[in-house]
Amino acid sequence: MSDFIDQTYKRVEQIIDYNNLNIKSFEDRIEVSNNSIGTAIRRKASFKSNVLNKILNSFPDINPTWLLTGKGSMILNDITREPESDYKNQKLQYQIKEHLIELLLEDNEVRSVLSNQVKSIIN
Structure with a gap:
């Protein structure tokens, strides 16, 4: 038999404090009815999955594992963020590089220097 006690309400309180918010x-x-969170915290009650999803959607830096289990840190860092955000960052970096190259190639002098450097590398 497990001695698990759901203390998600304590972690929700921490999120509220961390973000300098009041319960209202x-x-x-997170778009829930008035006093629903306050009542759950006072009663030390569990939260339904739809409320937890609303919290995670409204606060994307909150670590879902921490919210559900208390394990790990409250805030996601760059290493634990979803791979999708890494992909978006890489795509943005690639687009910036492409745009810079286009700008550089518009200048005849820069184009000539780059062309000579590429030729020297190839030869």
């Missing part, structure tokens, strides 16, 4: 503004931000 937190409820507004």
Whole structure:
């Protein structure tokens, strides 16, 4: 038999404090009915999955594992962020590089220097 006690309400309180919010503004931000979070915290009750999803969608830096289990850190760092955000960053970096190259190649002097450097590398 497990001795598991759901203490998600404590972690929700930490999120509220970390973001310098009061319960009302937190409820507004995650779009739940008034006093639902406050009541759950006072009763030390569990939260339904739809409320947890709303919290995670409204606060994307919150570590889902921490919210559900208390394990790990509250805030995601760059290493633990979703791979999708890494892909978006790489795509953006690639687009910036392409744009810079286009700008550089518009200048005849720069184009000539780059062309000579490429020729010297090839030869």
